[in-house]
Amino acid sequence: MVRDRLNLAWLQLLCLAIATLAASLLLPGRWLVDALVLSLAAAKGRVIMLDYLGLRSAPPLWRGLLTAWLTGLVGLAGLAVAFRALV
Template identity: 90%
Template sequence: MVRDRLTLAWLQLLGLAIATLAASLLLPGRWLVDALVLALAAAKGRAIMLDYLGLRHAPALWRGLLTAWLTGLIALAGLAVAIRALV
């Protein structure tokens, strides 16, 4: 079961990486690309946390703390992108 779950997670990460590459190459709007890439990064981070770090069956507190950390990290990256767009 674990091996199947890891294989599915790997395929999910591969698909998200391809989607990130496609978005950065094909979409015209810079702000749209930045937002989409950050959203895809958040999805990849969540998949890594749940499946590769083994938090899928961990207590809800740990999952919540690491999800909050990931959300904060993505928010700071979004803020950096927004500041870069203003300068």
């Protein structure tokens, strides 16, 4: 059961990595690419947190705290990208 879940998580991460590569190579607009790549990074981080770190069965408080941390991290990265575009 756990092995199947980890295999599925690995497959999800592989697909998200391919989507990230495709977005960065094929999409024309920088804003769209940056937003999509950051969104895909957040999705990959969530898969890693839930499946590889074993937080799927953790109390909701821990999952919420780490999800908030991940969201804040991606938000700060988005602000850095926006600031870079303005300067």
